[in-house]
Amino acid sequence: MSSEALERREAVRTDRRARYERMVEIRAVEDKIRGLFAEGLVHGTTHTCQGQEAVAVGVASALRPTDVVCCTYRGHGHALALGLTPLQVCGEIMGRVVGSIGGVGGSMHLCDMSVGLMPTFAIVGAGVPVAAGAALTAQVRGTDDVAVSLFGDGAANIGAFHEGINLAAIWKLPAVFICENNQYGEYSPIAATTPIENIAERAGAYGIPGEVVDGQDVDAVCAAVEAAAARARAGEGPSLLEMKTYRYAGHSRSDTAPYRPEGELEEWYERDPIDTFGARLVAEELLAVEEIVEIEASAKALAAEVAEQCMAAPAPGVGSMFENVLV
Amino acid sequence: MSSEALERREAVRTDRRARYERMVEIRAVEDKIRGLFAEGLVHGTTHTCQGQEAVAVGVASALRPTDVVCCTYRGHGHALALGLTPLQVCGEIMGRVVGSIGGVGGSMHLCDMSVGLMPTFAIVGAGVPVAAGAALTAQVRGTDDVAVSLFGDGAANIGAFHEGINLAAIWKLPAVFICENNQYGEYSPIAATTPIENIAERAGAYGIPGEVVDGQDVDAVCAAVEAAAARARAGEGPSLLEMKTYRYAGHSRSDTAPYRPEGELEEWYERDPIDTFGARLVAEELLAVEEIVEIEASAKALAAEVAEQCMAAPAPGVGSMFENVLV
Amino acid sequence: MARMRMNQAIAAAIADEMRENPDVVVFGEDVAVAEGPFKTSAGLLAEFGPLRVRDTPIAEMGFMGAAVGAAATGLRPVTEIMFVEFLGVALDQLVTEAAKFSYLSGGAVNVPMVMRASVGAGLGFGCQHSQVMESWIVGAPGLKIAVVSGPHNAYGLTRAAIRDDNPVAVLEPRVLYAGRGDVTTGPEGIIPLGRAAQPAGGDDVTLVCCGSTVRTALEAASGAEGWSADVIDLQTLQPWDAEAVLDSVRRTGRLATVEECPYSGGWGADIVSTVATEAFGDLSAPPIRLTAPDVHVPFGKELEQRYLPNAGYVAAQVGELLATGESPPHWWERDGALA
Amino acid sequence: MARMRMNQAIAAAIADEMRENPDVVVFGEDVAVAEGPFKTSAGLLAEFGPLRVRDTPIAEMGFMGAAVGAAATGLRPVTEIMFVEFLGVALDQLVTEAAKFSYLSGGAVNVPMVMRASVGAGLGFGCQHSQVMESWIVGAPGLKIAVVSGPHNAYGLTRAAIRDDNPVAVLEPRVLYAGRGDVTTGPEGIIPLGRAAQPAGGDDVTLVCCGSTVRTALEAASGAEGWSADVIDLQTLQPWDAEAVLDSVRRTGRLATVEECPYSGGWGADIVSTVATEAFGDLSAPPIRLTAPDVHVPFGKELEQRYLPNAGYVAAQVGELLATGESPPHWWERDGALA
């Protein structure tokens, strides 16, 4: 699996067209996952990231596979962007042995260290100090790797955010803290829980750079993360980046997002990260208009095929729950 | 006890000379306590506040007895300023039934709700959200009371600080958050743990006013707290005040403060809050120079007498540990 | 008497208390506008308004601490920890502050707050959202703990918890929210904390359970052949009803606990140990515990069901105990169990 | 072999591991420049420098999380929670993250971190700084827990904990830090996790203890008249050495645990319950637990000593158990006890 994941990662790192394709793939896989849950074919819950694909792909494009990424339950897009295969991701979500941790974790728990994906965090904020710790390893060992923590707008109000960033700042750790501000924490609009406009302003509380980034623009995301990572690699310490983005679907499986003001979703659709980037690539002549439909169609076909493969794959046996408890 | 405490409180609220006397009293009581511990006459540990008396008295002077105050283990000065008697305070520290909670708490655990002193907090940061909750009571009930949280510079790095202030900010609670920046968290200078110069700057992270105050000037403290409390009472929400101050003694009983840079203590002595305020009162002709020595002498005598009284008072009986566990 | 789902019973209990007492307030993540992720606060915002029913930021330490402060100054806050694991970021406020405040104020301050939390496995939420974690709070003098097992006692215990002057944790098995049952509403429906219920009676064994395992135990008992069981739903885990359990064991001579959690550190150890000490001479067979293994809650429908002790397992283990007079091995200790 | 205080033994253990393995790093509040509030990291900063030995901000969640991240990526962090109660603001990282990471990575990630914490009563620190709170962590699959009882095993268990590839909590009774004893240093001094020690042998009762109660049990046993005891120092509380305990009880027929904490939720319940299940037929008297009462740790020298089970109490209770064959009441249940 690892070498395929690494190849997939290399693709987005080096090729902007691959970034486009990966965003389309993420959308297709997430749509498929939502569909499977809606049909009642999968147990549990899921948190998809339609609309946020530019953040996932932009971040993965800017980082090296030896960099470490701590992301959340809303991490399918990041996992795919970092290189995990749709089979690894869907397999895990669907609880099959082909999943990235063998199907015992489910939708909130992906992992593949070969491309730097730490076990994803189902506890809000928990990944922030953990990323600081991964950055500590790089600092102690003198490598120039960085650790990245991705978290939501809602997570910026939890203690671990504060403690983790402060620790990284005082130790000048090579970390990049990235807030995916998708406007909602669960069903609450950010303004109901957060008394400031931009999470990035909180950087000031730690004496580190803070920047608001257009999270719908994969190029902008990539550039901002590259710059922050370069700073971190150079020993200048962490940064806080805020990606303004939007999730098209509800918070989780059961959420129909009735709390959204009318027209809001539609406004964001107009700045769809995939469409925007596709148009840009067309303008740059890196992509032909006809290819767009093909890419989408083949991503959908892939997602459907992978779902079938997962359906056909075995579920983990009873013994699996006893594995990896104690080393 | 309550009515004596209330009278003592009224004194500092209305009379600047009483504030001077109270600061002297706090110094004398704290010195006595340190002495008792040094002699091995008291069990456990203690955290005294010599040098920080202006904060304690300034805060108490600015608040009403119906306001609620959450302070820390370094709370003897606050307790005395709020009105608790030296007997209540020393009795508790020495583990006697005359103590404010009957002697079962010890140095870190004072309380007297008749003057608004909540159980003092031995867990760093814990009082911050609790004060937000007390402010919530005022808001829900529509009173114009405020709740005050006092905490150290070190506490500004803990999650509860972040969560408590953010909550108060978003709900516009009538709270005042006061950081007593005495330059050290335990044995660590603030610069070793906190990547910014002024804790007050963190107010920006919550969209509330932040202000640096000279914590060695009781008038300045009182004025700043009055203004912040007025704002809170008017429904305009919380503020963050940072009192720049210094603790003359070590962190706790056993600490001789070897980590202090040479000359630092002496510099702060020059701006001693008691001396400064005494001189000001003399200049204002509210105090005669001769009285200064008298006031100090009688405070020392009082502290000694109270210590004797406590020594003579009974320790709580075995039954006391079973009281107030479940209501 | 009304028929309702367990989440509705909880909302009804809170509403009834809010009607009676203006000091009762409710806050937590998405409990107001969205009426709770599990709809356990349906209707509260509409009826009681935004001053008393509030959404919080994602900040369990913050709002749990706010509950302590509010309770200490006169309100009766009911807070919601969406999944009990999130208490891992807020435990200090419940155990080290709330539970000790009365003591630390010489009795001057009560902290009548309720921490409701959804708990347990069975819905495929994975290992960070499927535990019960009573162990985090059982060893905390000053704190009461109720565990609800259906609409009826969810209503009654929730009301009792809100009326109690101590901090009370109410654990709500998530898997039961949608289940319907008859509920005695109104003041008669209030169920005192500290008292067990006995949903089934019998002679041969005492089955002690609570929360999600009550139905497991009942199902096991009702299908039993050749033996009958006293089924004791503890309802309150702290303080638990030792008298009810001891009385029953003195009669049946045998004890089995049915627990949702891993063997190590589970609540049943306290029960078994106390019974072994206090009723040693009355025991005619070793007391046993039927629990999950010492592993993380697995994802996957079948695995998760396998993880939990089910009625068939309970019946089989108890049957073996009765037949042999010896404690049967746990399922995961048997040959070939993990294949 | 060297004679040293327990805090020195701990510092020596860490230093020896740091010398052997450059991945071992140390951080916590005031552990570097000040060498630890209890001097358990004396000499480390001087020898290993500021890259590997660091003071943190007051942010237990932050640095515990950092330990998880560092351990998951190859370091072996040793962190210090100054008083175990502070884990109440950081529990999530230890129990819900560290202990589950191996599982949640399909075995790809180990988290070889150590969380050292000072625990227990006896020094007059009041009720928020005097508990042991094992209950917060015992019910956590994936986590090991050691409890040290003197310089010798403090050295040996600390080294074993640092070498272990799982997250390990090491609880250090504060009251023992200054005590001196002979320590086997070097590789032979390493004490494997999971194995109990037996500091005294006897025939009539098995006294199971750990941490601060080991000396209590030993003192009780050595002063006993008419009976002798197997004293078993568990050393590791998770996983605990059931074999050693069961073997002993099978021989003595009687069991008493000696615990520092309140009765409810104490570690002894797991021991008693397991023994009652597994060795029921071998017990000739009820197994008993000698614990503190279900109250907060009081301040005040005498009260605090009264709160803790002492040797005289242990001897008296065991004596009564042996004489009567019945479980004696706890001290606080006896007439006039609270007067």
Ligand SMILES: Cc1ncc(C[n+]2csc(CCOP(=O)(O)OP(=O)(O)O)c2C)c(N)n1
């Ligand atoms: C400590 C904790 N509290 C609450 C939750 C429940 N929860 C899961 S996701 C979520 C919303 C998070 O919002 P945000 O950080 O904006 O991330 P998003 O879901 O929008 O990506 C909440 C409250 C949790 N998992 N952990």
Ligand SMILES: Cc1ncc(C[n+]2csc(CCOP(=O)(O)OP(=O)(O)O)c2C)c(N)n1
């Ligand atoms: C959560 C927590 N962590 C650590 C401690 C130990 N501790 C007690 S006081 C203290 C220093 C606090 O510094 P600061 O906030 O500046 O207050 P000061 O003592 O200077 O008044 C520490 C680390 C604690 N009591 N609680």
Ligand SMILES: [Mg+2]
């Ligand atoms: Mg969000």
Ligand SMILES: [Mg+2]
């Ligand atoms: Mg300080």
